[in-house]
Amino acid sequence: MNRKFHFFMEKKDPVITYAIEFVFMILGIPIQISEKAKPDIVTKVYYGNNCPDPEKFQLIFRQNPNELVWKELLNDSLKLDSVGKIVEFDVFASIAALLCDEVHSSKDIGYFDEHARLLFHKSFQFENGFEKIPLINVYISILKELFLKKFKLSGVPLWPNGKKWAVALSHDVDNPEKYPAKFFPFLSKGKALKENLKFTYRKLYDSFFSVLDNKRNEYWQFEDITTVEKSYGFNSAFYFSSASRRDVYASNFDVEYSIFKNPAYLKLFCFLQENNFEIGLHASYNAYKERERIFEEKEKLESLTGGKIQGNRHHLWHLGNDETNTFEIHEAAGFKYDTSISFNENIAFRRNLALPFQVWSKKLNRALKLWEFPVFCMDAHLVDYFPSPSSAVEKAIEYIENIRKFEGLGVIDWHVRTSFPGNDRFLNWGQTYVSLLKKLSQYKDAWITSPASIYEWLTKRTQNLYSETSGFEN
Numbered sequence: 242m243n244r245k246f247h248f249f250m251e252k253k254d255p256v257i258t259y260a261i262e263f264v265f266m267i268l269g270i271p272i273q274i275s276e277k278a279k280p281d282i283v284t285k286v287y288y289g290n291n292c293p294d295p296e297k298f299q300l301i302f303r304q305n306p307n308e309l310v311w312k313e314l315l316n317d318s319l320k321l322d323s324v325g326k327i328v329e330f331d332v333f334a335s336i337a338a339l340l341c342d343e344v345h346s347s348k349d350i351g352y353f354d355e356h357a358r359l360l361f362h363k364s365f366q367f368e369n370g371f372e373k374i375p376l377i378n379v380y381i382s383i384l385k386e387l388f389l390k391k392f393k394l395s396g397v398p399l400w401p402n403g404k405k406w407a408v409a410l411s412h413d414v415d416n417p418e419k420y421p422a423k424f425f426p427f428l429s430k431g432k433a434l435k436e437n438l439k440f441t442y443r444k445l446y447d448s449f450f451s452v453l454d455n456k457r458n459e460y461w462q463f464e465d466i467t468t469v470e471k472s473y474g475f476n477s478a479f480y481f482s483s484a485s486r487r488d489v490y491a492s493n494f495d496v497e498y499s500i501f502k503n504p505a506y507l508k509l510f511c512f513l514q515e516n517n518f519e520i521g522l523h524a525s526y527n528a529y530k531e532r533e534r535i536f537e538e539k540e541k542l543e544s545l546t547g548g549k550i551q552g553n554r555h556h557l558w559h560l561g562n563d564e565t566n567t568f569e570i571h572e573a574a575g576f577k578y579d580t581s582i583s584f585n586e587n588i589a590f591r592r593n594l595a596l597p598f599q600v601w602s603k604k605l606n607r608a609l610k611l612w613e614f615p616v617f618c619m620d621a622h623l624v625d626y627f628p629s630p631s632s633a634v635e636k637a638i639e640y641i642e643n644i645r646k647f648e649g650l651g652v653i654d655w656h657v658r659t660s661f662p663g664n665d666r667f668l669n670w671g672q673t674y675v676s677l678l679k680k681l682s683q684y685k686d687a688w689i690t691s692p693a694s695i696y697e698w699l700t701k702r703t704q705n706l707y708s709e710t711s712g713f714e715n
């Protein structure tokens with residue numbers, strides 16, 4: 242028995258095919274796209290403008306790549322009952338353009354900040370008022386209803402154990418030590434005199450004050466964070482840098498600590514592994530510039546953790562101008578997922594979605610195996626609200642409610658020294674995170690977990706989807 246849903250495409254286009262396959266993967270419906278009619282197979286959907294025999298098909302999607310926004314859907318004037326046989330809006334071309342970020346690909350340098358990050362206030366999302374709406378999720382939810390209505394077609398659920406949506410918790414490990422310079426020598430090889438003078442000063446300062454300060458470990462909050470998360474049955478990822486500011490190709494934006502110099506990291510890695518928390522790489526600022534660096538940083542971290550590292554996030558979201566090229570390196574280095582897609586200065590949906598996806602590579606003419614889990618909310622996004630942790634939580638919940646409504650995935654990124662109210666400097670940041678966890682625990686339909694658990698589930702689900710025993714009903 243052929244269990245795949247057949248989809249006829251008038252003129253095959255690899256990027257549109259990628260978007261269609263993505264949609265059906267999310268919907269949990271195995272699909273076969275063909276360009277030629279096969280007499281023994283009933284194809285119910287036609288995609289194109291010159292359908293020779295409209296009577297044969299139950300649904301026809303017009304091809305019209307010029308529109309990105311399905312206006313009737315967003316202004317609520319689209320009623321499912323009124324959708325006849327023909328859908329005029331080219332929803333697949335729109336999803337392809339948004340997933341590939343074509344809306345920003347031709348923008349000049351003025352649209353990006355000094356770290357090559359798209360400025361939120363110049364984004365398509367902001368200009369069109371979509372910062373709170375994951376547009377691709379909205380499109381997929383209407384397609385889900387449409388397929389259910391027209392074909393009584395329901396797919397394999399996106400999330401396990403009856404859960405309807407998911408949140409992945411993650412922490413960038415940027416400043417876990419208050420006095421990291423005490424572990425370094427006075428001078429670092431390959432650095433200019435001016436920089437070495439700064440390093441020497443930091444070494445003296447940190448060595449002196451780390452003795453005097455009885456709050457010297459107040460940023461090292463791993464135990465407190467994991468205890469709170471575990472109390473709700475959650476786990477999370479911690480992304481560590483294996484290159485410090487003092488390494489040869491490092492930037493002054495890089496982290497100051499070294500997992501090799503301070504022996505506490507080795508103990509910490511054992512603690513995290515024993516408690517089922519994920520360890521990932523926080524790729525350094527200049528890592529993307531040479532292929533070998535990403536390989537090397539991953540291997541260096543693995544040499545201390547003893548296990549394979551599955552995920553990565555770039556420090557400062559610094560992916561370079563050619564993000565896809567950087568993702569291609571991740572795939573080659575053996576990463577299973579990356580989570581470096583986000584706005585830096587605003588809570589919002591950077592590629593207009595709150596869903597896992599695989600990036601399209603023009604160079605390789607295929608989707609990468611690497612998963613992308615986009616981040617919608619980082620601690621610093623809420624900085625204006627931190628004077629009142631409850632209003633910061635409320636702000637995050639406005640977005641979380643949309644992820645829930647459209648059954649997506651939201652990734653949250655909180656730094657280690659800000660994830661627990663254990664120090665005065667980031668007290669409100671820590672209170673906000675802890676309150677947010679409590680709020681999330683009240684959603685019984687949500688799966689709250691680490692990004693690696695999301696990856697493992699998606700891999701299993703995708704394999705099952707294309708096996709003969711899948712739960713797909715056609």
Ligand SMILES: [Zn+2]
Pocket residue numbers: 413414415523555556557
């Ligand atoms: Zn960072």
